[in-house]
Amino acid sequence: MSLLEDFAAALLAPDQACPAGLFSSNGADPASRFAVYRNNVHGSLINALATAYPVTLQLVGDEFFRAMAGCYVQACPPGSPLISEYGATFSGFIQGFEPAASVPYLADVARLEHLRVRAYHAADALALEPQAVLQQLQTHTELGTLHLQLHPSLATLDSRYAVVAVWAAHQTEGAIATLNPWHAQGALVLRRGLEVKVFAIDSGSVAFIDSLNQGARLEKALAHALEASAEFDLHQCLALLINQAAITHLSLEHKVSP
Amino acid sequence: MMTLSFLQTPSAAQVPGLPLRAGLGLKNEHFTEVLDTCPDIGFFEVHAENYMVAGGPFHHYLGLIRAQYPLSLHGVGLSIGGENPLNREHLARLATLIERYQPQAFSEHLAWSTHGPVFFNDLLPLAYDVAALNRVCEHVDQVQSTLKRPMLLENPSTYLQFQRSTLDETDFIGEIIRRTGCGLLLDVNNVYVSCINHQRDPLTYIDALPLHAVAEIHLAGFAEDTDSLGERLLIDDHGAPIDNAVWQLYEHVLARTGPVATLIERDNQVPAFSVLLAEAQQAERHLSRGRP
Numbered sequence: 001m002s003l004l005e006d007f008a009a010a011l012l013a014p015d016q017a018c019p020a021g022l023f024s025s026n027g028a029d030p031a032s033r034f035a036v037y038r039n040n041v042h043g044s045l046i047n048a049l050a051t052a053y054p055v056t057l058q059l060v061g062d063e064f065f066r067a068m069a070g071c072y073v074q075a076c077p078p079g080s081p082l083i084s085e086y087g088a089t090f091s092g093f094i095q096g097f098e099p100a101a102s103v104p105y106l107a108d109v110a111r112l113e114h115l116r117v118r119a120y121h122a123a124d125a126l127a128l129e130p131q132a133v134l135q136q137l138q139t140h141t142e143l144g145t146l147h148l149q150l151h152p153s154l155a156t157l158d159s160r161y162a163v164v165a166v167w168a169a170h171q172t173e174g175a176i177a178t179l180n181p182w183h184a185q186g187a188l189v190l191r192r193g194l195e196v197k198v199f200a201i202d203s204g205s206v207a208f209i210d211s212l213n214q215g216a217r218l219e220k221a222l223a224h225a226l227e228a229s230a231e232f233d234l235h236q237c238l239a240l241l242i243n244q245a246a247i248t249h250l251s252l253e254h255k256v257s258p
Numbered sequence: 259m260m261t262l263s264f265l266q267t268p269s270a271a272q273v274p275g276l277p278l279r280a281g282l283g284l285k286n287e288h289f290t291e292v293l294d295t296c297p298d299i300g301f302f303e304v305h306a307e308n309y310m311v312a313g314g315p316f317h318h319y320l321g322l323i324r325a326q327y328p329l330s331l332h333g334v335g336l337s338i339g340g341e342n343p344l345n346r347e348h349l350a351r352l353a354t355l356i357e358r359y360q361p362q363a364f365s366e367h368l369a370w371s372t373h374g375p376v377f378f379n380d381l382l383p384l385a386y387d388v389a390a391l392n393r394v395c396e397h398v399d400q401v402q403s404t405l406k407r408p409m410l411l412e413n414p415s416t417y418l419q420f421q422r423s424t425l426d427e428t429d430f431i432g433e434i435i436r437r438t439g440c441g442l443l444l445d446v447n448n449v450y451v452s453c454i455n456h457q458r459d460p461l462t463y464i465d466a467l468p469l470h471a472v473a474e475i476h477l478a479g480f481a482e483d484t485d486s487l488g489e490r491l492l493i494d495d496h497g498a499p500i501d502n503a504v505w506q507l508y509e510h511v512l513a514r515t516g517p518v519a520t521l522i523e524r525d526n527q528v529p530a531f532s533v534l535l536a537e538a539q540q541a542e543r544h545l546s547r548g549r550p
Contacts, residue, residue: 003385003422004341008373011382021385022418025456029486033417033455036483036493040380048379078377081307081335081348124313152312194315 010034011041012074045073048083049090052117055170056094056110059103068097084121087114105161105181112163112198115155115189119196122153127192127245134242136250144219148212149249150241153191155213156206160184164200190246199240204232209241275473276301276328276362276519280541283523288531289319296326297535300542301362303330303521309359310351324359330474330521331361335377338397338411339384340370349404356405363474363519365410365443366401368394368431385420386430398438410441410473415448415480415494417455427452428466441473444518446508447500451480451492460507464514472515477508477541478523497526500537509544517545 006019018031046069050057057065072093078086091110100106128136140146157163162185169179186206188199201209208225216224225232241247279300284292292302302323309316323329333352336344356364369381384390401409413431425433435442444467453460479498483491500522512518522537 002341003420004370004373004382007382008376008378011378012376021421023421024485025419025458026485026487026489028489028491030418032486033491036417036491037380037382040493041378044379078379079375081337081345081371081377081379082310083307083379084311119314121311121314121316124317153314191314194318 011038012077014038014042014074042070042073045078045083045086046070049073049087052087053090053110053113055167056106056113058170059106059109059166060100064099068094068100071097084117087117090114105159105163105166108157108159108161108163109166111157111159112167112187112189115157115187116196116198119153119155119189119191122151122191125152125248127151128247128250130242130245133247133250140252142252144217144222145252146218147215147249147251148218148241148247149251150209150213151190151246151248153189153196154209154246155189156201156209157187157189158184158203158206159186162200163187164198167198188240190244192245197244199244201237201240202229202232204229205237205240208232208234208237276330278517278519278545280538280545281328281330281519281521282534282538283521283525284320284323285524285528286316286319287528288534289315289323291531293319293322295531297531299327299535299538301328301330301519301521303332303523306331306333306352306355306364307335309355320359329359329361330363330365330519331356331359333364333366334381335371336366336397336401337370337372338366338401339368339382339390339394340372340397341393342372342374344397344400345372349401353405356407363410364405364407365412365474367412367414368434369414381414383414383416383418383420385422386425386427387422388424391425391430391433395434395437398434398440402438402440408440410443411435412443412445412476413448413452413467415445415451415455415492417491417493419456426466428463432466432468435468435471440471442468442471443474443476444469444472444511445476445478446511447476447478447480447504447523448494450501450504450507451494454490454492461510464507464511469511469514472511472518475508475511475518475520476523477504477520477537479504495526496523499533500540505540505544508541509547512544512547520545 010016010019018034022030024030024033046066049069076089091107094110095107162181162183164185164187166181186201186203188201204225207228208221211221211224277300281301282299284302284304367381371378449460453463477500478496479500481493481495483493485491520541
């Protein structure tokens with residue numbers, strides 16, 4: 001093994017001995033100084049996760065969160081210097097993290113928080129003014145063949161728990177006694193201007209928006225939405241997308257871009 | 259022999275770079291305050307990796323602030339001291355960022371942060387031998403030819419030494435600067451931290467550096483711990499005000515170099531902007547004493 005290979009391996013494993021070939025000029029045990037590097041690595045990555053997942057942290061407390069994040073850091077250290085992207089698999093890890101099983105919605109709250117970070121840093125795109133979208137919708141005769149391009153920051157989440165309600169309850173100080181997390185809820189996350197917004201939506205809306213995001217035309221997306229939920233309200237869902245400036249482009253299917 | 263385009267340009271210390279004033283690390287919690295109050299600051303510095311994102315508030319605010327202030331771009335992820343080849347994708351992202359913001363300076367560390375597939379998010383130490391020297395020089399050459407500009411290399415803070423080292427840290431740095439033409443980002447806090455940790459005299463250390471190449475200075479605070487012998491172990495955590503000993507060392511450096519662009523770094527326990535501004539003003543007072 002190379003010199004740095006030893007060093008790198010010992011950084012991640014807390015039980016591994018201090019690598020050979022190191023010394024302190026005052027004769028102190030090199031392990032007591034190697035520990036600084038190990039703490040820095042673990043501490044900085046755990047802090048990065050704590051910053052990106054503030055509600056997940058609040059739900060389990062600082063001590064539990066840091067211990068859980070520490071296990072994640074060892075299992076899935078970052079593969080890129082872009083720390084804003086670190087933690088894409090954290091929610092999946094939480095899902096399988098046995099000690100957190102008593103908070104079954106924890107992984108979905110982490111998923112929501114990850115979508116918020118992604119939306120915050122997502123590409124900029126000019127959205128269509130609500131008035132312009134309405135005008136175009138009124139002039140088209142074959143609405144079903146329309147393609148709606150959505151803002152790059154936009155994403156959805158389908159949860160068995162009231163994930164948006166849980167998240168929202170932790171945005172303000174005060175009592176959250178009335179919160180009932182035990183019902184299904186979808187989430188829509190998007191950035192409008194500089195602000196990331198979170199909306200509670202139903203499973204039909206999740207299916208509709210996901211279909212649009214995958215390039216389906218309007219009638220196909222509607223069919224998917226109704227398959228997911230017979231109570232899907234197209235008018236309400238479109239109104240949300242239009243009013244939140246989530247649509248960046250409208251086009252007809254036969255129109256081929258050059 | 260390979261021709262390197264940057265060699266046709268003057269060395270880092272001679273390029274019109276940052277103003278000879280105090281600057282501050284730009285924290286996202288201070289974006290709006292900076293734009294609202296337009297503080298009298300020489301420049302701002304940002305970590306390059308934080309801005310390697312597609313869009314959103316970071317680019318929005320940095321664009322507005324860059325329009326009003328000189329900028330220093332400080333990399334923390336290139337792993338110049340690493341055993342692996344430099345990450346070309348990362349270097350390309352850096353080139354894009356430099357193209358976009360046209361910073362007055364780009365700097366990186368004499369350290370490694372990536373090994374194999376893992377990024378450790380820390381600045382890790384290397385052994386100072388001839389093999390490492392050649393490798394670091396190749397990496398610095400590659401950075402400068404890709405970015406088509408000289409870079410500044412920052413001296414590290416370290417907690418341990420390698421038995422394999424055959425060169426002094428100051429000689430190692432001096433040789434990199436001589437061979438590659440890069441500039442020196444002299445982190446005075448790192449000098450103090452390392453010298454206390456390794457029982458060296460900070461003044462002797464500073465005097466052994468190629469001070470003619472200093473194009474930027476960093477000042478920061480440290481945390482204090484103890485090692486297995488119960489002796490002082492200083493940790494470079496950028497989480498406290500600048501220590502008096504570091505201010506004194508700064509004064510010593512300025513007496514040798516004359517005024518140099520000086521950054522106040524604070525990355526942890528970030529205080530109110532006014533607190534950082536006061537430290538920058540303190541640095542400005544030191545700088546003005548050195549002016550003719």
